[in-house]
Amino acid sequence: MxxxxxxxxxxxxxxxxxxxxxxxxxxxxxxxxxxxxxxxxxxxxxxxxxxxxxxxxxxxxxxxxxxxxxxxxxxxxxxxxxxxxxxxxxxxxxxxxxxLPLDVHAELGNNVQLARQLEILVEGPLEADNPRTVGLVGSLAEAMSPRDFARRVGEVLGREPLLIEGPQMIRRVGWCTGGGQGYIDQAIAAGVDLYLTGEASEQTFHSARENGISFIAAGHHATERYGVQALGDYLARRFALEHLFIDCPNPI
The missing domain is CATH 3.40.1390.30 (NIF3 (NGG1p interacting factor 3)-like)
Known part of the structure; x- marks a missing residue:
């Protein structure tokens, strides 16, 4: 059709x-x-x-x-x-x-879709008083060690993530797909145990260490593969079209 x-x-x-x-x-x-x-x-x-x-x-x-x-x-x-x-x-x-419209969408967005992949229960925006914040905050069904959660991320995304390991178990998670390392301050203010995004900056290491949280950089490309697939699938169902997702590998 x-x-x-x-x-x-x-x-x-x-x-x-x-x-x-x-x-x-x-x-x-x-x-x-x-x-x-x-x-x-x-x-x-x-x-x-x-x-x-x-x-x-x-x-x-x-x-x-x-x-x-x-x-x-x-x-x-x-x-x-x-x-x-x-x-x-x-x-x-x-x-x-x-x-950005694909980052923030409540059903098809990159952040919601990544949460589903990683089995994170979405609770709300990274900044509770700012619903337009790109990132989200949520929780795991059971507490995990930082290394175990990083292992889950690696298995789901098919690449080994960068982990800065904090002192506590991981239950509350903040995340923003892509180049969202600048939101780490909002994640810290939200009281997360771990913040996950695609990329890392030099100062990200110090922010995580000095505030006692874990941090994962899992790849800009890798964390943003799922929203566009969900949108393509939706349009294909809506209009009875053919849809093919093609993943061109990118290590960043």
Whole structure:
């Protein structure tokens, strides 16, 4: 079955409430391809590798978390950007990208989906008085040692995480997928035993150690694989489309 590209975009925009979320990039349709969609390919980042894979899979639309046209970047269509856009336009493939709207969605969002993967019960936003906070806080069914929880993370995500081991068992967890290491202060204020995100900064080590919590950096790419899959699956069910998630490995 095929549907109009405009219908697909309108439903994704509505579902993720893109009009009400301020972001660092345009959300929704970033590159317009053929007017009818039968097959969606999804992935984390619209890299050349993923664009090429979408061409190979004969996709009509490519759905990603990290798209193009970020604030502060050069607007010139040269080099890497030119090659990516040339491939998409040359094969009439649309690009749909959802950044913060896909991080914060209460059902399909990266943070909620990661919690389901890691068996964390979501309790609420990382900052209780700020429901727009990207990160979340929750709890485990049973207390675990930092190393045992890090082992769970590694098994689920398929890569060994960076662990800064704190002194206590892990029951209360704060997390923010991707590059959310800057939220560690909010996590500490929320009284967590462990804070998990994708990346780490030099000062993250000191914040964790001096505040007596554990910290895990599990990979920006690895922690953000699940929201776009959930969104692709939803759209495929909604419109009886084909959906294929393609994971282009990224160690960061």
């Amino acid at each position: 095929a549907i109009a590209l405009t219908t697909l975009v309108a439903e994704a925009d509505r579902l993720l409430n893109t009009a009400r979320i301020s972001d660092y990039c345009p959300n929704g349709l970033q590159v317009e391809g053929r007017p009818q969609v039968r097959r969606i390919v999804s992935g984390v980042t619209a890299s050349q590798a993923l664009v090429d894979a979408a061409v190979e899979a004969e996709a009509d639309a490519l759905l990603v978390h990290h798209g193009y046209f970020w604030k502060g970047e050069s607007p010139c269509i040269t080099g890497m950007k030119q090659r990516r856009l040339k491939t998409l336009l040359g094969h009439d493939i649309s690009l749909l990208a959802y950044h």
